[in-house]
Amino acid sequence: MKxxxxxxxxxxFVLSLLIMLAVLSPxxxxxxxxxxxxxxxxxxxxxxxxxxIESKLSGLAQKYDMHYVIVTSEDPNISSPMxxxxxxxxxxxxxxxxxxxxxxxxxxxxxxxxxxxTRGFGITAFTDAGIDYILDExxxxxxxxxxxxxxxxxxxxxxxxxxxxxxxxPYDVDHMPQEPFPFIGxxxxxxxxxxxxxxxxxxxxxxxLKSVAPNESAIDYMKKGSMHVTNSREFFLxxxxxxxxxxxxxxSSSGGGGSTTHVSSSGATHGGGGRKF
Numbered sequence: 379m380k381x382x383x384x385x386x387x388x389x390x391f392v393l394s395l396l397i398m399l400a401v402l403s404p405x406x407x408x409x410x411x412x413x414x415x416x417x418x419x420x421x422x423x424x425x426x427x428x429x430x431i432e433s434k435l436s437g438l439a440q441k442y443d444m445h446y447v448i449v450t451s452e453d454p455n456i457s458s459p460m461x462x463x464x465x466x467x468x469x470x471x472x473x474x475x476x477x478x479x480x481x482x483x484x485x486x487x488x489x490x491x492x493x494x495x496t497r498g499f500g501i502t503a504f505t506d507a508g509i510d511y512i513l514d515e516x517x518x519x520x521x522x523x524x525x526x527x528x529x530x531x532x533x534x535x536x537x538x539x540x541x542x543x544x545x546x547x548p549y550d551v552d553h554m555p556q557e558p559f560p561f562i563g564x565x566x567x568x569x570x571x572x573x574x575x576x577x578x579x580x581x582x583x584x585x586x587l588k589s590v591a592p593n594e595s596a597i598d599y600m601k602k603g604s605m606h607v608t609n610s611r612e613f614f615l616x617x618x619x620x621x622x623x624x625x626x627x628x629x630s631s632s633g634g635g636g637s638t639t640h641v642s643s644s645g646a647t648h649g650g651g652g653r654k655f
Contacts, residue, residue, distance in 0.1 A: 413472065415439065420450035420487045422525040431529050438533060442540045444499060445472045445480035448529055454488040459652050462486070463495035464642035473497055478646065483532055485520070492520065493652030501637045501649035503543035507551040509651040512539075520655045550635045 415435035418428055431448065438446045449466055456462045463484035467473065473480040479498030485491070492513065496504045504512075512535050519528030542549050549555065637649040 413445070413470075415445065415447050417447070417449045417466075420452045420485070422450050422485075422487070423529075427526045431526070431533070434530075434533050438537060438540075439474075441537075442544065443474050443479075444540065445474055445482075446533070446536050447472055447480065447482040448532070449482060449484050451484070451486045452488045453486060456486060456489065456491075459484055459486060459489070459491035459493035460495070460640075460650060461643065463493045463650065463652075464646070464648045465644070467495055467497060467648075468642055468644040468646050475499075481536065484652075490654050491652060492516065492655050494650050496637070496649040497646060499543070501639060501647070503540050503548055504649065505548055505550045505635065505637045506649075506651055507554070507635065508539055508549045509649075511549070511554055513651070513653055517655055552635065 414432065416423075416428055416432040423431065435446045435448065438444075447467065449463070451462070453462070463482050466484065467480060467482045468478075472478070472482065475498060477498035479500055480496070481500040481504055482495045484493045484495065494504065494509050494512065496509075512532065515531060515535065516528050519525070519531065538555065539549055547553060639647050639649050642648050
């Protein structure tokens with residue numbers, strides 16, 4: 379009887395200890411099937427669009443054993459988009475493996491900030507230059523409010539960048555995808571071809587004007603002695619102003635290759651970068 383009581387006490391102690399460790403351990407992360415890879419707090423997508431993006435992010439996570447997260451917000455009181463993105467990733471249990479590998483796209487519609495936070499293998503796959511490249515691609519879609527198309531493009535780039543890094547050659551300053559959008563090259567070619575055709579047509583028409591010659595003065599069109607100038611003055615009509623585009627606000631690139639890192643409030647090492655949109 380005494381032995382049974384001792385066994386019961388030991389069992390109760392062990393069970394209590396396991397529960398305490400589970401609650402207090404920093405490694406107590408949510409199971410993968412409990413995580414939402416799309417958290418659309420700003421309501422940018424319809425229900426159907428959100429379900430499709432969630433499915434694609436989940437599929438990407440299974441493909442590469444790494445978490446890909448998109449978070450939208452309307453919080454006007456964030457201290458910084460970097461802190462918000464890092465904190466959301468760390469404190470909600472995202473990341474796979476011991477190094478918590480993953481990448482999170484954070485968009486704040488209130489402050490107009492976009493930030494990409496990386497951790498673990500995500501820091502390797504998404505270099506500073508690579509993040510700049512992706513943000514350049516997303517800029518037009520975010521500015522035009524084409525959120526579903528923007529998220530699809532982002533997921534495609536995540537797939538491309540992760541595969542490239544898994545193969546041992548991450549995209550970086552001296553090694554980037556050739557064209558952000560394949561149709562741009564074709565559009566430029568069509569415009570150039572149209573300009574050439576128009577120029578040829580104009581030259582042909584010009585060649586047919588044999589009897590016309592340029593005249594630098596209007597004096598030949600005036601009847602001699604028909605006009606007398608009694609008063610003349612000069613008027614300022616217009617001026618030409620040249621403007622240079624201001625460089626984009628960008629805090630992600632250090633100017634060299636690889637990824638710069640920082641330590642988040644949870645003590646984890648993150649890479650990342652962002653800008654206004």
